[in-house]
Amino acid sequence: MELPFSESYKIKMVEPIRRSTRQEREQWIKDAKYNLFNLKSDQVFIDLLTDSGTGAMSDRQWAAIMMGDESYAGASSFFNMKNAIKNILGFDYFLPTHQGRAAENVLFSVLVKEGDYIPGNSHFDTTKGHIEFRKAHAVDCTIDEAANTELYHPFKGNVDPAKLEKFMAEHSSKVPFIIVTVTNNTAGGQPVSMECIRQVRAIANKYNKPVVFDSARFAENAYFIKMREKGYESKTIKEIVREMFSNADAMTMSSKKDAIVNMGGFIAMRSEKLHQECSVFNIMFEGFITYGGMSGRDMNALAVGLDEGTEFSVLETRIKQVEYLGEKLKEYGVPFQFPSGGHAIFVDANRVLPNIPKEEFRAQTLGIELYLEAGIRGVEIGAILADRDPETRENRYPKLELLRLAIPRRVYTNNHMDVVAAALKNVFDRRDQIKKGFCVTWEAPIMRHFTIHLERAK
Known part of the structure; x- marks a missing residue:
């Protein structure tokens, strides 16, 4: 007989929980x-x-914590994290932050100004909050199918390219970037297809706009692409992840989700100029550019988590x-x-x-x-x-x-x-x-x- 499914881990420690009346x-x-x-x-x-931050870390992550380098500047833990981001996500530049909303705060301090429009797919609460705090506007271009909870659609998190194109044709001069949230939390943790990501990239190229990924659950998104999108069945999660991010100019990450750490986040980008501009705000809001609100031990755990979380x-x-x-x-x-x-x-x-x-x-x-x-x-x-x-x-x-x-x-x-x-x-x-x-x-x-x-x- 076929063996039933089982978890890919065993439990080493337990925490008691109490039933109340x-x-x-x-x-x-x-x-x-x-x-x-x-x-x-x-x-x-x-x-x-x-x-967010509530997962159970692995033995490798706990071991990495014990090797954390707490130097204020230039800690080896920073370079462990830098290497993981480069190898897994493909970005040359990054800044650590204490969590995802901090990454948004730093990045949007550079990119968003009053009166701007930020189109995307169902911006989550902190993303919308950071946009509206700057007196800008979050524009939802999610596909209509996402609003029908009874309907099956393999990628309900998708941006509707027709909605996005129409909005860009009318307002592109006030759009600093397009954002894609993977997975789309507000629409129900729903994934975005690779086809949709490529369509968004094409529209962004047409109007010469950067694409930013809100990437808290990017690995889960890659899993759904592997399981549901034709042509990706035999690809590894890491291969799919690299292809996803090849369509982005920058990303924010709450590492408390798919990197399975209790605290941490980062901004990654391809542009050295954007990295320099963000560094100013990172130092103001988070800390020096090689720790950015994170301890060395947490950066070590995050580097391991990015690797394990994309398996x-x-x-x-x-x-x-x-x-x-x-x-x-x-x-x-x-x-x-x-x-x-x-x-x-x-x-x-x-x-x-x-x-x-x-x-x-x-x-x-x-x-x-x-x-x-x-x-x-x-x-x-x-x-x-x-x-x-x-x-x-x-x-x-x-x-x-x-x-x-x-x-x-x-x-x-x-x-x-x-x-x-x-x-x-x-x-x-x-x-x-x-x-x-x-x-x-x-x-x-x-x-x-x-x-x-x-x-x-x-």
Whole structure:
């Protein structure tokens, strides 16, 4: 008989987690102002808030940490990271930063000015925040298929080349660069095809504009290209990665995802001039150019993580666990963005809670109900995250209202996924009893979802 699939690792250390009572959770979430970010970690049983910095590092990474060089300037750890970026991604120049949003802050300080337009595919929250903070505009050119959670499309994260071409024809003089997010987190962790990447590159060439990749989950994207795109079946992940990035002029990276480190990021670029310009802001915001907010030990772990994270066996194990949860939810009839993405399951709150007014934040309501049900923490990818329009200050209501369940790498077993699926089924089965959502009592002027205060709608 055919052998069943198994993980490509074995477990060396465990951390106990505690089940709480519903009565405890009701008080805790109330004290947290109904913001799941405000919960303490020991108040959470299964934590799917994010896969950023929450993965379990390998033995090779822990060994590399012990060899970290903490010299302020010119540390060997910097050059280990530089070599990994050059060999795996193909960029000659890079700057370390403490995480991905710091990389965006440095790069956009050079490239983005007031009145600019940045077209791309569903800019994530920090990307949009850094654009709008500079009084520029993020323009979403994602394919329409991404908004239909029931539709199968192998690359729902794609930029629509017709939308992009039309926008560039009208506004190219105000466009400093085109951004491609791989994978497309906001659309449900959905991949971008190599064909689409080449199309974006061609349009950028036509208008003489650089292409920047938001690359937090680039390895997962390469996995989907290998599995779903004709002509890439026999290529290695590293070969696909090099081809992907050959179409980019620069990239930002939150290394806390596909490089499987607890902290770290970087900007990489082909232009020495851009590197010099960014260096000024990197020194101001992050640190000297050979450490940029990172310790030597973390740079060492990151270099190893880039290598390991672009191996097929690591990605297959990781993505099959996401698929496993998706299959369970499909069996229970719980609607989610289909097919399942690379790092998370995105439950379709519009279809679970259509009776909740959109003004009462369906995805946030679903996230709170899941926490109350079983102590499972996810995160809203909907109207709260979409924030207010910076000019009208009206709430923006995206087409998709999603509850993201981001699965940390090598942390939970499929038994935990069974608990998540069963808890969601219980919430789904009593969905008609959920009559009220939430309203805002306090919010920050930008990127409000991290710190927002809510109360139950009357």
